[in-house]
Amino acid sequence: MKTGRCSAFSMIMFHLRVVHGHVRYSIPEEMATGSVVGNIVQDLDLDVNRLKSGRARIFTEDGSEYIGLNSEKGTLVVAKRMDREELCEQFSPCSLYFQIILDNPMELHRIDVEITDINDNAPLFSKKEYNFQISESALSGARYSLENAKDSDVGQNGIQTYKLHPTDHFKLNVVSRSDGSKYIEMILHTPLDREKQERHSLTITASDGGIPQKSGSVKINVVVLDANDNAPVFTQSVYRVSVAENTRSGTIISRVSATDSDKGPNGEVVYGFSQHTDGASLFNINSHTGEITVVGILDYEKSKHYEVDIEATDIGGLTDTSKVLIDVLDVNDNSPVISIISLSNPIPEDSAPETVVAMLNIKDLDTDKNGQIKCFIDPDLPFKIKKSSANFYTLVTDNDLDRETEPEYSITITAIDEGLPPYSTNKTIHLRLSDVNDHVPVFQEQSLTAFIPENNSPGFSFISVRATDLDSGNNAHISYFLDDSLVSGQTASSYFSVNPETGAISAVRSFDYEQTKDFMISVKAQDGGSPPLSSNVTVKILVQDQNDNAPQVLYPVQTGGSLVAEMVPRSADVGYLVTKVVAVDVDSGQNAWLSYKLQKAADRALFEVGSQNGEIRTIRQVTDKDAVKQRLTVIVEDNGQPSRSATVIVNVAVADSFPEVLSEFTDFTHDKEYNDNLTFYLVLALAVVSFLFITCVVVIISVKIYRWRHERLFYKSSGNLPVIPYYPPLYADAGGTGTLKQGSSYEVYGTTDSRMSDVKSPRSYSQNSLTFDRSAASTMPRLKSEMESPFAEVRSPAPARDSLHDTEY
Incomplete structure (x- = not known):
């Protein structure tokens, strides 16, 4: 039990009862707005912060807002004026039922607030006065039905007593029916005499039991009639009938009957509803037969019972009254109503089973089986419906969810009652799933x-x-x-x-x-x-690969000072192999595919170049008319787009003896390097030859000393010095399978004159190769001395060969 104080009433006791999470309060009606009803923080063992975080709110099924929630203090307060008589009429007890809902997690607490009655209404009669016509022959004990006074209050505040004044001829009787209801009637206990007093004026006062007491009165006017000695009498004082709420208009539901002992016109009885009957608009009575029929639409949900007062009146004005109690029977004429009071949308796709998605309120206005509800959803969905309390259900997850498989669900909730025939209602919830990072790119x-x-x-x-x-x-x-x-x-x-x-x-x-x-x-x-x-x-x-490198010519080597010539005997046959142009390309693929062609030649009819192998061969028989000196220009092209190329000059000597070759190539060199100013070149040549002679003497002595020291070191080291082969730049030869063989070697020496460049004597040229020093064009003695020198090498003509397989490069 809990006690509280209301500003509108002094020391009013508040009662609450907590059972399984339910709290009940009791407050008087007409409390001022803002009055405290109760402290739910204490009564429900909650925390104020929980009310705020859970967004506590009140839910009522009928949408009424009589009670408010103060989340800051955790109290229930009166939101607006409450009139018990307006809310519950005569029903007692009068209670407001609502739920307090909290989210995260969802909680539901039922609150019952009983509205107690205060004596704020006085007894009231529907009319200010009533008129009766009573025959003077009326016997003592004759009863005259009166309308009850109405008091909207209940209990002790309702009507407690009736008083009649004066009581000379009449007394007041309060009659209790078997159903607990009461009605008043006026009983004649002293016969009337019209000749003594034709009119009587009476007053009936109804008083309640409230403090202070309130009362209401009505005036009764009695006119005494002469003659008719017997009044009609009903066969039953109370008629009881049950009728289904879907009964059609015009259906006879009951029949009343009254008899009058008089004969003739005074014995004829006429039936009718009393002026204060309940439900007169829904029913009709046949004034002659007493048959009661339905003329309106009955609705069990609006009213379950009707009381119809019927009067039987004879021609003399004598009457008797009876009451017909009509019970309306419920039929299944209402479908269930589904209300969503809370919904979490969307929900994470990784929500665990039993996660609450929605809270539902489902009710049916019918009663008994007609109001009993079954609720279900599609069993193939990963959700299920659980009943949490009366008329309340929760929709929870029942399986794992995956947004990528099913991003959205349409959940149709079906509620069906157990009536015959059953009524059902569908409610669809469109639920979305929010994404969780559970997939890798x-x-x-x-x-x-x-x-x-x-x-x-x-x-x-x-x-x-x-x-x-x-x-x-x-x-x-x-x-x-x-x-x-x-x-x-x-x-x-x-x-x-x-x-x-x-x-x-x-x-x-x-x-x-x-x-x-x-x-x-x-x-x-x-x-x-x-x-x-x-x-x-x-x-x-x-x-x-891109074609960004031009072919590189490895052989013949293009020198700046020495002139290398390939020697072809005049007896050479057709197809004689003069030499082979060897070139490489550091690109790859088709960018490195090389082709050879003869660009310029002194005699194009004598030589040709193999387009794929670079071999220079004779294409006809060499004759005595062919010039000794032949200068061939060979161009090497790759297969790139665009293609790149390199040019090599090949000197060929067509002769059978060295003197012939020397004379021709000396003239060739002399003609090439000197112009018409012969005197200038002779003087210059003399100076150069003198300088070269001195330089050669010094070089020869140096080389002799170097070789002597080198031989001594070689003998001392048992001849284990490594042999260093020569390879072209950026290329290596593995096992003699490359373009050049390992047998190629060179000895280099030169002069200090840049124009008189190095003299190179390749030791491994073709046996048909000749090496000439371009500086030797100055004098023949100089040429002869160099030819006698161990550093100049002249190869004698050799027999013609068809290939260069034995030639070292």
Whole structure:
């Protein structure tokens, strides 16, 4: 029990009772707005902060707002004036039922507030006066039905006593029916005499039991009639009948009967409703037969009982009264009503089973089985319906959810009563699932291959990676990052960059196919979830060769000072192999496919060049008319687009003896290097020859000393000095399978005059090769002395060969 004080009433006791989470309060009607009803924080063992965080609110099924909630203090207060008579009429006890709902987690507390009656209404008669015509022959004991006074109050505050004044001829009697109701009647205890007193004026006073006491009165006018000695008498004082609420208009539901002992017109009885009957608009009585029929629409939910007062009157004005009690029977004519009082929408897709989605209020205005409800949803859905209390249900999860499989559910809730026939109602909830970051970004392929041309410009974008994520929003927003691991000894970011939004991979620098042919990098795709999820893809990048290198001629070697000539005897047959142009291209593929062709020649009818192998051969028989000196220009082209080329000059000597060759090539050299100013060149040549002679003497002595010391060291080391072969730049020969054989070697010496450049004597030229010093064109003695020198080598003509398989390059 709890006690409270109301500002409108002094020391009013408040009663509450808590049973299984239910709290009951009792307050008087007419309390002032703002008056405290009770403290639910204490009574429900709650916390004020819980009321705020749970967004506590009041839910009433009929939407009334008589009670308010003060969340700051945790108290229930009167929201507006409450009139018990307006709310409950004569029903008692009069209570307000509502629920306090809290969210996160959902809680439901039932509150019952009983509205107690105060004596604020006085007894009231419907009329100010009533008129009766009573025959003087009326016998003692004759009864005259009167209308009860109405008092909207109940209990002790309702009507307690009736008083009649005066009581000379009449007395007042209060009659209790079997159903507990009461009515008053006026009984004649002293016969009337019209000749003595034709009119009587009486007053009936009804008083309640409230404090202070209140009362109401009505005036009774009695006119005494002469003659008629007998009044009609009903066969029953109370008639009881039951009728279904769906009874059609015009249906006879009962019949009353009264008899009059008089004969003739005084014995004829007429039936009718009394002036104060209940439900006169819904029923009709046949004035002659007493049959009662339904003329209106009955509704069990509006009124379950009707009391009909019937009067039987004879021609002389004598009457008798009876009451017909009509009970309305319920039929199943109302469908269940579904109300959603709380809904969590959307819910996370990782919600655990038994998570509350919605709270429902389902009710049926019918009674008994007609008002009993079954509630269900589609069993294939991952949800279920649970009954939490009377008329309240919760919709909870019943299985795991996955937004990517089913992002939204349409949940149809069906409520059906147990009436015959049953009525049902559907309510559809459209529930959405909010995304949780439970999917990693996925690449279509785990590894990719990309191509990038060499000599690319920095910033060149050559491929884009793309990943997809089944999540949504930020959880599906993918950013791309380069895994900065080591690539060719450096970090990957020093070679490449990745656009974080598009996944486009760009080169940071320019690449050279001849240096690096491929890279292997890893790109990570990461979503924007918390925590983020990621996956990787491997990208193999192949550098594509471009035709950025021209062919390089390895043989014949183009020297600046010496003149190398290939010797062809005049007896050479058709197809004689003069020499072979050897060239390479550091590019790859078709960019390195080389072709050879003769660009210029002194006699195009004598020589040809193999387009694929670079071999220079004779195409006809050599004759005595052919010039000794032949100058061939060979162009070497690759197969790139556009193609690149290199040019090599091949000197060919057509002769059978050395003197012939020397004389011709001396003239050739002399003609090439000197102009018409012969005297100038003779003087210059003399000075150069003198300088060269002195230089050669010094070089020869130095070389002799060097060789002598080198031989001593060789003998001392048991001849274990390594042999260092010569290879062209950027190329290596493995096992003698390359373009040049390991047997090639050179000895180099030169003069201080840049124009008189190095004299090179290749030891491994073709046996048909001749080496000439261009400086020897000055004098023949000089030429002869150099030819006698151990550093000049002249090869004698050899028999013609068809191939160069035995020639070392």
